[in-house]
Amino acid sequence: MLRFFSKKLFLKDLLEDFVDIHNHILPGIDDGAKTIEDALSLLKKMNELGIKQYIPTPHIMQDFYPNTDATIGDAFQALLGALDSNLLESITLNPAAEYMLDNHFESLLENGNLFTLKKNYVLIEMSYFQAPINLEDIIFKIKTQGYMPILAHPERYSFYHNNLDYYKRLKQLGCSFQLNLLSLSDHYGKNVEKTANYLMEEQLIDFAGTDVHNEKHVEKLSNLILHRKINTLLNGIIENTNQTFSVI
Template structure:
């Protein structure tokens, strides 16, 4: 619903036709949707927000979610079989993955066997406690293998909050940044919200995604209000995300 007569700038009004490049809607394989029913509910709610293209990105994390081509493919097929044809006719779903930078990732990278968002773009993440000791080498290696690294939610890595210059270093190394739209609120805490706005102000963000795991995330997005300046910048980032990753 568009808020024509309000001076508030609702995020929801910017999302019509959105390509969501980061979400956890595949059933039963990570910390996102636990069942097909939950998956379908998340899809319908996101569709109401305006999302039309979904790139599910289940975690691939050696100690917790050791997903493979098979587990992701099976969850994807199960979801497609369960979705109403009327819903399927109005959306697209093309799975990828969100890779933790661990030893499993290094092995998969050597094999050249990665689920990309589209083309050569690959979504990567780090532990929230500390970065890999070989982070810069890993980014270099990703690029030498022909992939384009997209770092998920850089604003959430609190170990960089007092070392803001390192964000510039990561960009110089060739890392793209994907902001979680939820970080534009205090959902993850005021510190994350502050850094999210800093990165946007510095034009360091390239793409955005919802990182939806459950309905609470969608409810927060539905009510998220931006100021005018941020709204314009986020509209640009949404357009850039759509242009880069649309398959239609």
């Protein structure tokens, strides 16, 4: 009896000209690239996957990474100065930030001076241990200040895994969702992968990003195989990400 095997669907086949809106490639200012050499290596390997546009999003986290416009700008300029001219001509880099929803963020929000992804889109994250008690109030304040909140990697917040309906509540409040591409594997654990699939199937995911911190992440992205249904859903999410954030 003849057996027919479907062609494997690799994530990397969807990444040609991808706009990566979440990564940690700026050197020496958070838990991502440690040195300029690390950053250059990451960019080279990500470029080989077809990624051409990058929005670096270093953490701004009061207790661990108290980055400012100045520290982000300095790291960005150092990376630009070290880039090979050929690579520099083939990619775009436009730095932003990933904001932890802590007291410091609320102070920055009141001043109305956030480092956005593009226009008024701002990338936010929460502690993996618990959401802020006043989460809904913070989202409301972000919206009233004229920003569009994008919650980074919602699938990774385990305190919602047994309360999946709350994701829909966050969407109702006007919060967009950004999927980590590695969540489509068991990289962060099976429960995260399961939740990622659920959010995609419920059409709750708006955008995608790599959240790359190191070369191991890039290697895993390169080898990630997708189920056919997830591949179809992800293709639409990637198209939306590119259309929304491309500067070309």
